[in-house]
Amino acid sequence: MTNLFPESKTGIVGWGGYVPIYRIKLSEIVKMWGMQESLPQILNVEEKSVDNVDEDALTMGFEAARIALERARVNPSLINAVFFGTESKPYAVKPSATVIAEALGITPVTMASDLEFACRAASEALRASIGLVSSGMMKYALVIGSDTAQANPGDVLELTASSGAVAFIIGPKEESAAYFEASYSYVTDTPDFWRRALSPYPLHGEGFTGEPAYFAHIVGAVKGLMEKTGLKPTDFDYAVFHQPNGRFPLKVAQKLGIPKEKVLPGLVTPRIGNTYNASALLGLAKILDQAKPGNRILVAPFGSGAGSDAYSIVVTDLVEEKRRNGTLLSFFIENKVNVSYSTYAKNRGLIKRIDGWSL
Amino acid sequence: MAKLSIPIFWRVRKHLYTLEGRKCLECGRAHFPPKNSCPYCGSTKLVEYYPPKKGKLLVWTKLYETCDDRSAYRPIYIGLLQLGELRVVLPLTDIHDEGKLKPGIDVELVLRRYIEDGDTGLIYYGLKARPIF
Numbered sequence: 001m002t003n004l005f006p007e008s009k010t011g012i013v014g015w016g017g018y019v020p021i022y023r024i025k026l027s028e029i030v031k032m033w034g035m036q037e038s039l040p041q042i043l044n045v046e047e048k049s050v051d052n053v054d055e056d057a058l059t060m061g062f063e064a065a066r067i068a069l070e071r072a073r074v075n076p077s078l079i080n081a082v083f084f085g086t087e088s089k090p091y092a093v094k095p096s097a098t099v100i101a102e103a104l105g106i107t108p109v110t111m112a113s114d115l116e117f118a119c120r121a122a123s124e125a126l127r128a129s130i131g132l133v134s135s136g137m138m139k140y141a142l143v144i145g146s147d148t149a150q151a152n153p154g155d156v157l158e159l160t161a162s163s164g165a166v167a168f169i170i171g172p173k174e175e176s177a178a179y180f181e182a183s184y185s186y187v188t189d190t191p192d193f194w195r196r197a198l199s200p201y202p203l204h205g206e207g208f209t210g211e212p213a214y215f216a217h218i219v220g221a222v223k224g225l226m227e228k229t230g231l232k233p234t235d236f237d238y239a240v241f242h243q244p245n246g247r248f249p250l251k252v253a254q255k256l257g258i259p260k261e262k263v264l265p266g267l268v269t270p271r272i273g274n275t276y277n278a279s280a281l282l283g284l285a286k287i288l289d290q291a292k293p294g295n296r297i298l299v300a301p302f303g304s305g306a307g308s309d310a311y312s313i314v315v316t317d318l319v320e321e322k323r324r325n326g327t328l329l330s331f332f333i334e335n336k337v338n339v340s341y342s343t344y345a346k347n348r349g350l351i352k353r354i355d356g357w358s359l
Numbered sequence: 360m361a362k363l364s365i366p367i368f369w370r371v372r373k374h375l376y377t378l379e380g381r382k383c384l385e386c387g388r389a390h391f392p393p394k395n396s397c398p399y400c401g402s403t404k405l406v407e408y409y410p411p412k413k414g415k416l417l418v419w420t421k422l423y424e425t426c427d428d429r430s431a432y433r434p435i436y437i438g439l440l441q442l443g444e445l446r447v448v449l450p451l452t453d454i455h456d457e458g459k460l461k462p463g464i465d466v467e468l469v470l471r472r473y474i475e476d477g478d479t480g481l482i483y484y485g486l487k488a489r490p491i492f
Contacts, residue, residue, distance in 0.1 A: 021453050021455070022455075052452065052453055052471075053431050053432055054432060054452055054471040054472040054473075054487070055471060055472070056472060056482075058470075058484070059469070059470045059471050059472065059484065062470040063469055063470065066412075090482055091482070094481075099376075099484060102372065102373070102376060103376035103377065103470055103484070105377070337455045337456075346431065
């Protein structure tokens with residue numbers, strides 16, 4: 001099956017994940033807004049990451065991309081595409097991808113753009129990069145997923161919306177720590193979650209977020225991938241799904257007949273919250289930090305609006321050597337400082353001040 | 360609020376993003392910011408020098424008085440760092456325990472926001488140093 005699909009010419013040459021050092025306990029948010037005390041348990045999330053006052057999606061994306069580049073050990077000028085998937089870009093108009101490309105020495109001969117598809121933009125970038133590399137148009141492409149996710153204070157989304165970044169360098173299979181076997185996308189028009197232009201916080205269509213959005217699209221993408229490839233749930237050693245909370249990924253695994261033991265190693269949300277564009281892909285980064293050559297990974301990110309992609313990824317012999325060349329994601333997950341709601345509010349720009357002052 | 364100069368930041372952006380300095384081919388010493396002649400021996404035979412992303416903290420201080428644009432960052436920690444052959448003064452970030460900020464500790468360069476031109480102007484990025492506690 002290996003050479004059936006064009007995806008199999010490409011793989012992950014380098015990967016990196018980054019999570020800011022600060023955390024706020026969900027119990028603190030629950031107390032602040034008088035929410036039901038059992039919500040953190042129901043969501044299966046204990047605390048969420050909080051970006052520092054001088055961080056944003058761009059700076060976090062840079063940090064993840066630098067780790068990916070250290071693992072890839074490729075000349076930055078050979079990277080001919082930089083895709084930045086986010087829904088919290090620092091500028092409405094002015095690409096973040098160009099700043100990161102410049103800071104990493106990738107400019108000027110490169111494609112560079114910011115993509116938006118709620119939490120799935122980076123996954124779309126991944127599929128596009130697979131296409132660009134497998135067609136021979138370029139040797140390497142850089143994909144970044146990064147978010148400082150916004151939430152209306154007091155809304156249930158505030159319990160999980162967090163900050164984090166992940167990056168992958170896509171290149172030839174021969175140089176890869178893991179190669180793509182096949183991929184599949186499943187997209188419909190679904191009103192589950194949105195943010196209008198100039199609105200500071202997203203809203204969600206309550207009844208749409210679960211079954212018609214998350215579950216329908218991930219199941220659609222994964223079943224499509226399995227039909228296309230002939231693979232079965234038992235063929236995968238690990239499964240990573242989009243992680244809006246700590247409960248949905250386990251539930252969708254159950255629907256697909258995948259035991260939770262294969263999902264738990266890549267489940268990062270209970271410790272850091274939902275990092276939106278980084279969410280499922282940070283799970284993949286965590287799996288690559290521990291997988292053995294020959295392991296097969298199922299990855300299915302999801303984005304509201306709505307769509308999901310499913311990937312079958314096989315780990316190669318190069319994974320252990322490349323793993324040693326960069327900081328492990330577990331360092332950033334374990335290395336944390338808990339902050340109060342007031343520090344979180346300051347860092348997230350929730351406190352309104354005037355005159356030449358902004359976050 | 361005074362408007363920040365776009366050309367000044369544009370000219371130095373690469374230096375802010377990479378700390379690109381110069382190394383003297385005559386006396387072998389490196390310096391930052393880059394100059395056309397060596398500040399130590401006066402030679403004009405210089406090559407680009409990029410420091411490693413990890414180094415040591417030599418000394419540090421902190422500022423309470425800042426301009427409005429940076430009041431959210433207060434206090435601002437500033438460190439003199441040894442990065443490979445370069446000695447550089449940079450802002451320090453992610454300081455959550457000042458007691459651990461001692462000369463000799465390891466630091467790592469990270470890209471962060473330096474300053475913003477109000478709510479509508481440009482955002483300027485540059486490298487800061489994050490202590491590895």
